[in-house]
Amino acid sequence: MQPETKLLEVKGLRAGYGETWAVHGIDFEVMAGRVTALLGANGAGKTTTLRAISGMVKTAGTVDFNGKSLVGMKTEAIAAAGIAHVPDGRGTxxxxxxxxxxxxxxxxxxxxxxxxxxxxxxxxxxxxxxxxxxxxxxxxxxxxxxxxxxxxxxxPKLLLLDEPSFGLAPLIVREIFDIMRQIKDREGVGILVVEQNASLALDISENAYLLETGRIVMSGASSEIAKDEGLRRSYLGY
Ligand SMILES: Nc1ncnc2c1ncn2[C@@H]1O[C@H](COP(=O)(O)OP(=O)(O)O)[C@@H](O)[C@H]1O
Ligand SMILES: [Mg+2]
Incomplete structure (x- = not known):
């Protein structure tokens, strides 16, 4: 898989539980061979977004993987199509x-x-x-x-990581992400990583989106966002 290939294209995605939506129509994409970060505070809808991609929650909108729609597919079929999901809590x-x-x-x-x-x-x-x-x-x-x-x-062609840094010392997280970088370069997978730790996530990703109560309020190149003090202060709080 070549980099610059659009692996995942999400448009107008809504996702939620029972009668309510937690994610209110978001657009984002993940390129092959890249790390894309989805940032946001606790409760913003990050985990729900990953669950929607994996077909684990109520979903509306478009989720295309390699140009093929995932909407309505079972979780097992989505995994078999090449999406591996490391859930929060790690599933060990x-x-x-x-x-x-x-x-x-x-x-x-x-x-x-x-x-x-x-x-x-x-x-x-x-x-x-x-x-x-x-x-x-x-x-x-x-x-x-x-x-x-x-x-x-x-x-997998796409790896979904839900808060891999949770409960870990920063040094270990960096070590894991150095390895992730090798994996992505060598195997050409795309990585969508969900993180509450914005500074870390911007450091390890190429592109980032910020979720606030189920809506994307900011997106761009991670290096640009990390450089922009105003953006960081007003949106990311560091
Ligand atoms: N299993 C669930 N049933 C009902 N509501 C849920 C469930 N899981 C999460 N939510 C709600 O969905 C919203 C988004 O949660 P979540 O996606 O877990 O946020 P994040 O991962 O960004 O912390 C929150 O308001 C949360 O309370
Ligand atoms: Mg979560």
Missing amino acids: FMELSVEENMKLGAYTRKGDQTAEFDRMFAYFPKLKERFRQQAGLLSGGEQQMLAIARALLLK
Whole structure:
């Protein structure tokens, strides 16, 4: 997949629960080989937006992935089409070993998993050291690495990451994102990362959108937004 390829194009997306909408008609896109950040305070609708892409909540509007509409597709079909979702809380099975968690990640891929696992160990050597250990005993950073490795075993074209920095020390987050950058450059995946931590998210992304109570109030190149003190002060509060 070439960079500059539009992987995901979202238009007029509404998403919500029961009788109410939490996301009120938003437009954004994610390019292949790029990191796009979706910023916003707690409750802004970031998680709901990712859930809408994955077909997990009530949705209206247009969500095109590689030029094909995802609206109305089941979550499993969306995953099979090439979208891997690392949910908030990471979705790790704490009682299972690292190995078992990785096998679950690779469940749609038949045949020998050794080569695939080795590919993940090259990115995340700590997972190899801890392969037989219970996932619940890993550090927070290692658990996030495991969650990402599981998602990558699906060989996605688009990776959705919901607050990967949550509860982690900044240094670990940066380490994880350095690895993510290699992965995206080498494998050409697009990454949509949701973050409350705006300064961090602008640092690790190429493009950013800011959500406020279900609406996009700002968007642009991350470097431009980070540079603009007025924007940062009035919208991002740092
Ligand atoms: N399962 C749910 N049922 C009903 N409302 C929800 C549910 N999850 C989130 N919401 C509401 O949707 C809005 C957006 O939430 P969310 O997408 O989780 O925000 P964020 O991820 O940006 O913190 C909030 O008002 C929240 O209370
Ligand atoms: Mg959230």
